[in-house]
Amino acid sequence: TSIKNTTPKMALFVFFVVYTAAGAKIFQILEHPAEVQAQEEAGATLLEQRAIFMQSLTNISVHTVSEYQLRVSAELRQYESAVEDAVGAGVSPLDPHLPHYHWNYIESVFFASTVITTIGYGNMAPVTTWGRVFCILFGFVGIPVTLTVIADLGTIFANLVSTMSKHLGTLTRNCAPVKKLQALQFAHGGSRGMVVLGAVGALLLYISVGGSIFILWEDWTFFEAFYFCFITMTTIGLGDLVPERTEFMLVCTLYILIGLALTSTIIELVRRQYAESWQQMKELSGRLGEL
Amino acid sequence: TSIKNTTPKMALFVFFVVYTAAGAKIFQILEHPAEVQAQEEAGATLLEQRAIFMQSLTNISVHTVSEYQLRVSAELRQYESAVEDAVGAGVSPLDPHLPHYHWNYIESVFFASTVITTIGYGNMAPVTTWGRVFCILFGFVGIPVTLTVIADLGTIFANLVSTMSKHLGTLTRNCAPVKKLQALQFAHGGSRGMVVLGAVGALLLYISVGGSIFILWEDWTFFEAFYFCFITMTTIGLGDLVPERTEFMLVCTLYILIGLALTSTIIELVRRQYAESWQQMKELSGRLGEL
Ligand SMILES: [K+]
Ligand SMILES: [K+]
Known part of the structure; x- marks a missing residue:
């Protein structure tokens, strides 16, 4: 099965x-x-x-x-x-x-992948009418497909994160500061906050590692590479900084795809966290109304 | 309540x-x-x-x-x-x-809204280190908030669409081609396809109306305006075409926000449709395996 x-x-x-x-x-x-x-x-x-x-x-x-x-x-x-x-x-x-x-073909692949991931740096863009018509059709079908692929990848990562956090819990059981932190977390409504923290940490790590790799071949400082990765993983894709080296563009595309899966997991987790907080506030205001 | x-x-x-x-x-x-x-x-x-x-x-x-x-x-x-x-x-x-x-302030508002909606045209982008640091923090908090606001708006629209489709159903009950279409839809797995069709129609209408309005003050053809709206509503935001007229920029921001709610509803509907199709294929392959 x-x-x-x-x-x-x-x-x-x-x-x-x-x-x-x-x-x-x-x-x-x-x-x-x-x-x-x-x-x-x-x-x-x-x-x-x-x-x-x-x-x-x-x-x-x-x-x-x-x-x-x-x-x-x-x-x-x-x-x-x-x-x-x-x-x-x-x-x-x-x-x-x-x-x-x-x-050229490699940069066209890079462009196509920025369209269906909705990053859209815009350093390249179609200028012919047929190119633009095709861009609309290509995005219309491709974006939902890509979102599904990214969500599937995200599920794999979510499973990995929860497995890792279990192992981490076993390792840090006897560590006093961690215990205190966990007690604090539980007082504020369960372990979801812990999961969000872990996921954000994983993303920061992923972006930092990516940034360290990008500065090897792009003409960027570490902060610029970090900024580029953040703007990319959130799919903002300003395009003020764009990878220039064609030979690493496919690796770059793969790195972005995995990062997007990581980010979409985190955004979903944070969104749920907000929703929960609102729910709590709503219940509180309801109880206050009853008094 | x-x-x-x-x-x-x-x-x-x-x-x-x-x-x-x-x-x-x-x-x-x-x-x-x-x-x-x-x-x-x-x-x-x-x-x-x-x-x-x-x-x-x-x-x-x-x-x-x-x-x-x-x-x-x-x-x-x-x-x-x-x-x-x-x-x-x-x-x-x-x-x-x-x-x-x-x-200037109006264009800064426009930029800020393209960051938290993840459109990111990139015609403007921070160049100072502190501007980029703030951009990261601003996006980190703002994107989940904006997604929630857009999802809330989307719920309102989804309710509107379902109410409208009920009324439309009553109106077209005696129309033969519509009946045939509905029969075809039901044969292919229920009324969700109908809802997707309706939502896509609504989006095309919304983009076409928006396009017709943009050509009144921007130096665009109707197709260029349509292309701009599509690239915006999908949050690709290539930035090859960007509104220039500052005096209409706040109206434009509001138009985009409503359009994003509409699009996010549609993308979710289409994604579910795909998921359902995959589920059916999976069941079919399962049954074939049993033979
Ligand atoms: K974008
Ligand atoms: K963009």
């Missing part, structure tokens, strides 16, 4: 992996040609404007230096506008023909 | 509003001075580099036009690099002293 229970979960997990891999390919097919075209056009426009500016420098016929500078300043303004547009399109004026393509 | 049940929910909602308003103020206090300083520095550097470039034009002493162009090109490269940095810091070379500040 254990295998019977695990099979549909495994099947869903396999579907999730295939779905992400296939979706990434479709994103790439829809978006890569558009980014190539946009960057080529932006690069060509930039070089054209630069040539026009350089030409104008030797064509200006004026009598004084201040007149000359005034004319050059006006011509430069045109070119500055072109540089601003190019930078906005992802083209550097220092190397207009060096492409900065985002929609 | 009805008032007793509503009071803690109302209290939590009031806490949520006060928490967001106060958090926004703290974000503003921590981040606004930093953005002022960064933009002033970037603007000053840009003007300085521009002056150096202009100066160099009249100081170059060469004999041929091609030599002159070569030297100018090298000088221009320095300035292009400065323009690229300035654009990255949010300063336009066309108007280096026109500030583009994000951390």
Whole structure:
């Protein structure tokens, strides 16, 4: 019976992996040609404007230096506008023909996984209408699937945590401060607070370990890596810090997925804790009303 | 008893509003001075580099036009690099002293609400260490609170939907196509599919109405507005399209909050539908195993 229970979960997990891999390919097919075209056009426009500016420098016929500078300043303004547009399109004026393509396959997988986990960093985003239509459809089906996969992972972790806390309880039975803490916890309504504390501790540990690993290959301080992990695991995904190294992106995706399962377990636990507190307050106000 | 049940929910909602308003103020206090300083520095550097470039034009002493162009090109490269940095810091070379500040109070409220709803567009993000520390603490407490508020709103909507579907059932009792559809639904395992269909319809309607309103003041096509609403309601929040008009930002926040409640109801319904399908498949495979 254990295998019977695990099979549909495994099947869903396999579907999730295939779905992400296939979706990434479709994103790439829809978006890569558009980014190539946009960057080529932006690069060509930039070089054209630069040539026009350089030409104008030797064509200006004026009598004084201040007149000359005034004319050059006006011509430069045109070119500055072109540089601003190019930078906005992802083209550097220092190397207009060096492409900065985002929609390679690995980064497309990373993008697809940030859509269905609802992290959505936004460092990459579809710009074509068909890319956006597909993004809506892909998210519509993928988000519930991913939530289920994450919830299944969360159940596994919850079981692990409760097993570990039992072992920990056996180990610390003779430790006075722990006993005092446990007595305090029981006075405030049971061991759920203890579970929340343990889960939060596990998450902090997980984020800290992740942060220590990220600083090995990303150009981040430890706090920046910690901040990135927190913003990711909560699915806020601001995108102000995003992993840059493509070769570690799949490991990164896996790390995020496990972290999300951990976080969703904790958010659920904390939410229940709040709900319980409200319930207690409600009962208290009810009793006060009866007096 | 009805008032007793509503009071803690109302209290939590009031806490949520006060928490967001106060958090926004703290974000503003921590981040606004930093953005002022960064933009002033970037603007000053840009003007300085521009002056150096202009100066160099009249100081170059060469004999041929091609030599002159070569030297100018090298000088221009320095300035292009400065323009690229300035654009990255949010300063336009066309108007280096026109500030583009994000951390006014209204936009800070908008940012705070996108943190605790986990949307996280990322068009604004804290850059100071204290701003990021506060962001972590603010999210840690605020996200579970917001999830609870959204779930409470979701319950209200779920009740509304079921009441409406009852009325709709009475109205369409004599309509043949609806009867056929209902028969089909019942054959496939009850009325939950009908509820999901109704909820999805309600969400599409809500997003379409929202889209129609957004195009009145944002520079978007209807599809862009629809895409923005979908990306927002799913909390993906890519941030490729973000509302620009500050004066409508509070209405926008309220629209998003109601939409999130609607979406969370739907995601939960769809997830249950999947779970039910898996359960059926599991039972089927169990029965097949017994044969
Ligand atoms: K997000
Ligand atoms: K986001």
